[in-house]
Amino acid sequence: MRxxxxxxxxxxxxxxxxxxxxxxxxxxRPSGHRPLPRRLLLGAGATLVAAAGALIAVGCxxxxxxxxxxxxxxxxxxxxxxxxxxxxxxxxxxxxxxVANAFLSGIVYGDGLAGTKVLPTVMAVTFTVxxxxxxxxxxxxxxxxxxxxTVMALTACSLAVQALVYxxxxxxxxxxxxxxxxxxxxVPSVVGVWALLLAVWTVRRPRAPARAAxxxxxxxxxxxxxxxxxxxxxVSGLLAVLVAVLALPRLGLARTWHGFTWCxxxxxxxxxxxxxxxxxPGARWRRAQQPDRASMLSAGELxxxxxxxxxxxxxxxxxxxxxxxxxxxxxLGLAAxxxxxxxxxxxxxxxPSRPVLAAVLLLPVPVVxxxxxxxxLGLRSGYxxxxxxxxxxxxxxxxxxxxxxxAYGALLGAWARRFLAGRRRxxxxxxxxxxxxxxxxxxxxxALVPSVRQLTTATVTRSVAWDxxxxxxxxxxxxxxxxxxxxxxxxxxxxxxxxxxxYERDWVAGCLSHWYGITRIHRL
Numbered sequence: 001m002r003x004x005x006x007x008x009x010x011x012x013x014x015x016x017x018x019x020x021x022x023x024x025x026x027x028x029r030p031s032g033h034r035p036l037p038r039r040l041l042l043g044a045g046a047t048l049v050a051a052a053g054a055l056i057a058v059g060c061x062x063x064x065x066x067x068x069x070x071x072x073x074x075x076x077x078x079x080x081x082x083x084x085x086x087x088x089x090x091x092x093x094x095x096x097x098x099v100a101n102a103f104l105s106g107i108v109y110g111d112g113l114a115g116t117k118v119l120p121t122v123m124a125v126t127f128t129v130x131x132x133x134x135x136x137x138x139x140x141x142x143x144x145x146x147x148x149x150t151v152m153a154l155t156a157c158s159l160a161v162q163a164l165v166y167x168x169x170x171x172x173x174x175x176x177x178x179x180x181x182x183x184x185x186x187v188p189s190v191v192g193v194w195a196l197l198l199a200v201w202t203v204r205r206p207r208a209p210a211r212a213a214x215x216x217x218x219x220x221x222x223x224x225x226x227x228x229x230x231x232x233x234x235v236s237g238l239l240a241v242l243v244a245v246l247a248l249p250r251l252g253l254a255r256t257w258h259g260f261t262w263c264x265x266x267x268x269x270x271x272x273x274x275x276x277x278x279x280x281p282g283a284r285w286r287r288a289q290q291p292d293r294a295s296m297l298s299a300g301e302l303x304x305x306x307x308x309x310x311x312x313x314x315x316x317x318x319x320x321x322x323x324x325x326x327x328x329x330x331x332l333g334l335a336a337x338x339x340x341x342x343x344x345x346x347x348x349x350x351x352p353s354r355p356v357l358a359a360v361l362l363l364p365v366p367v368v369x370x371x372x373x374x375x376x377l378g379l380r381s382g383y384x385x386x387x388x389x390x391x392x393x394x395x396x397x398x399x400x401x402x403x404x405x406x407a408y409g410a411l412l413g414a415w416a417r418r419f420l421a422g423r424r425r426x427x428x429x430x431x432x433x434x435x436x437x438x439x440x441x442x443x444x445x446x447a448l449v450p451s452v453r454q455l456t457t458a459t460v461t462r463s464v465a466w467d468x469x470x471x472x473x474x475x476x477x478x479x480x481x482x483x484x485x486x487x488x489x490x491x492x493x494x495x496x497x498x499x500x501x502x503y504e505r506d507w508v509a510g511c512l513s514h515w516y517g518i519t520r521i522h523r524l
Contacts, residue, residue, distance in 0.1 A: 044438030045152030052159035073511035079109035097280030131158035173492030188232035226273015324444025333413020364404030
């Protein structure tokens with residue numbers, strides 16, 4: 001006979017199941033029978049895993065149809081002709097100083113264009129595993145164990161959050177399929193998730209050598225990220241500073257200085273990485289190309305940045321599908337329940353005060369709000385008044401936003417499960433909550449289908465046209481032609497050759513010519 005403790009179920013239905021009166025047949029129900037809320041949780045979780053997984057699988061499959069455009073041409077020929085170390089040196093001395101970015105580009109483009117085709121799949125798989133493991137650490141905080149329903153809900157959360165990040169925005173092709181953007185703005189979030197897992201692992205290590213290795217890894221990873229993506233460095237640095245403050249032992253959330261030390265080393269690594277980037281010859285050259293303008297910290301620039309920030313959030317808040325992360329989080333909370341006092345895992349000594357607990361719960365708010373403002377400020381400094389429209393960079397704060405919405409939803413679902421525990425109509429209420437949360441998440445995922453369909457059509461159609469044009473150019477180049485015709489094949493709001501009438505400034509055409517080993521191209 002199953003009981004609430006052996007089943008690991010929510011409090012209400014577990015108690016009701018084992019207290020049948022009269023016939024006693026209820027207590028003797030077959031061991032394979034599960035309460036209705038648990039069956040619904042498994043069904044909803046499996047449905048969402050299938051739906052979100054299918055959307056992500058389409059994106060991974062489209063990786064096979066990715067063809068070069070814009071920055072691809074430059075990274076491809078430099079990786080081929082200069083090698084990994086050569087393109088890294090080139091970025092440092094002549095481009096922008098992003099040495100880690102160049103190193104990854106050299107790896108991705110090192111075998112021609114094959115790396116760009118598999119990158120979406122590698123990224124999605126790595127992101128999924130990392131989010132599931134990070135989610136498991138979160139539900140442990142809620143007192144949940146590794147039950148089937150919880151694991152299913154965790155998987156649904158990780159896939160749904162990814163689908164929303166990839167497809168709910170305005171630049172799906174750049175966020176998922178275009179390697180230069182994924183390396184600069186999507187891969188850092190994947191690394192950040194695994195860095196959070198490293199932080200948890202490091203803080204828990206009882207042996208000093210293991211902790212020292214974790215601390216060293218934090219500095220090295222942060223240094224690399226500082227030379228990989230400035231927007232992500234700003235957002236993750238803000239998060240690390242706020243967590244470091246809350247990790248002070250005197251506040252009661254931590255009993256040791258391990259968490260504070262990890263965050264301090266992370267910030268130190270970011271600062272060193274950004275310093276190397278900012279002082280590089282490539283970064284100095286890039287700044288020299290910008291027209292003179294007022295300091296980005298001047299009152300006028302801050303006011304203009306604020307207006308850009310408001311416009312950006314107007315676009316984001318107009319995408320209601322992002323709220324699907326909160327709905328799937330509620331499902332996770334209902335699956336996990338709240339079986340031990342919240343925050344019990346943070347220390348067994350002096351309990352933190354209510355203001356400290358409130359600060360912990362509100363921590364994502366300043367990270368997302370201030371982090372997004374820092375991103376817009378950096379974009380305006382680097383790209384001018386239109387910089388905020390570079391939506392591929394928004395991923396650096398949209399991922400924390402989606403994870404925060406999911407976490408808040410999970411806390412709400414766990415609280416509801418605990419609130420309903422022991423009440424007579426708890427099974428019916430929990431079942432209704434599961435159905436409602438699952439339906440809302442499914443609606444959010446369904447809203448992504450038009451974007452996925454459009455992305456599929458554009459990517460596959462362009463690949464067919466690109467392959468035909470590529471074959472023609474190679475045939476003509478093999479016959480000794482040096483000035484070949486090219487028809488621009490636009491996709492994802494990215495630059496193609498002839499984006500400017502001044503051919504000498506057309507860097508895309510120049511890189512394309514290097515790739516094919518010809519002198520120049522002309523428009524067909």
